[in-house]
Amino acid sequence: MSDKKTDSRWRFRPEEEKHDIYSLHRQALREPPEPQEGLEPPPWWLWVISVLLIFWAGFYLGRYGGVFGPYVHVLEEGRRTERETALVPKEPETTVSGAEVYARVCAACHQPNGQGVPGVFPPLAGSEWVLKDPETPILIVLHGLQGPIEVKGTVYNNVMPEWGSKLSNEEIAAVLTYVRNSWGNQTAEITPDMVEKVRKETQERKTHWTQEELLKLKK
Ligand code: HEC
Numbered sequence: 338m339s340d341k342k343t344d345s346r347w348r349f350r351p352e353e354e355k356h357d358i359y360s361l362h363r364q365a366l367r368e369p370p371e372p373q374e375g376l377e378p379p380p381w382w383l384w385v386i387s388v389l390l391i392f393w394a395g396f397y398l399g400r401y402g403g404v405f406g407p408y409v410h411v412l413e414e415g416r417r418t419e420r421e422t423a424l425v426p427k428e429p430e431t432t433v434s435g436a437e438v439y440a441r442v443c444a445a446c447h448q449p450n451g452q453g454v455p456g457v458f459p460p461l462a463g464s465e466w467v468l469k470d471p472e473t474p475i476l477i478v479l480h481g482l483q484g485p486i487e488v489k490g491t492v493y494n495n496v497m498p499e500w501g502s503k504l505s506n507e508e509i510a511a512v513l514t515y516v517r518n519s520w521g522n523q524t525a526e527i528t529p530d531m532v533e534k535v536r537k538e539t540q541e542r543k544t545h546w547t548q549e550e551l552l553k554l555k556k
Pocket residue numbers: 439442443444445446447457458459460461464465466467474477478482483484485486488493494495496497498500512513516
């Protein structure tokens with residue numbers, strides 16, 4: 338064992354005294370802790386950014402995602418080329434209810450049971466005008482009818498307004514198919530294409546038909 342006083346390691350060294358132990362510790366404490374491996378909680382700002390990103394992404398998908406449809410890459414309507422327009426399927430044709438159109442448009446005059454009003458509105462039930470060829474009732478609904486007309490042996494002389502400008506081809510086809518298959522009537526369906534064809538052929542027509550004209554058209 339050596340004596341402390343004689344051991345050079347323990348001799349007083351004045352230069353060491355200049356360092357203040359407190360300031361040294363303060364410096365040491367300012368240092369961030371040594372990084373260590375393990376599950377550190379992520380910093381708060383990473384959470385904030387993540388949440389904002391998720392919200393933005395959800396909004397973006399909702400706004401521009403096209404419900405993940407297969408046509409999201411086709412330009413919006415109006416800016417499409419012909420090829421793209423062909424790619425996009427047509428809106429599914431709304432199925433028009435003939436009964437609904439009848440109740441809304443025709444029943445006021447021809448009555449819900451298709452019997453008409455004696456002396457005023459001719460019946461559609463059992464009417465030869467409804468049942469013979471498909472074109473005649475299409476012509477009547479498209480352009481209206483006026484003057485004397487014989488229906489089931491009775492002559493009516495009144496005016497039926499035109500519906501061509503107010504009803505679509507689908508509606509006219511549906512209502513006539515309904516009329517031709519209700520109250521004991523039973524005959525072939527009328528399609529929107531048939532209405533479209535008659536509409537095109539008679540688009541110059543601006544006045545109501547008369548019985549004579551219809552009979553001449555349909556021998
Ligand atoms: C405002 C009343 C009125 C409405 C609404 C009306 N009609 Fe008529 N309709 C008449 C009149 C009146 C006549 C007979 C016209 C004449 O005297 O020349 C007629 C005649 C007809 C005829 C030929 C005659 C017959 O009895 O078969 C048909 C077919 C017909 N209407 C179908 C329809 C259908 C289908 C609708 C609905 C889309 C309709 N009408 C809506 C008043 C109406």
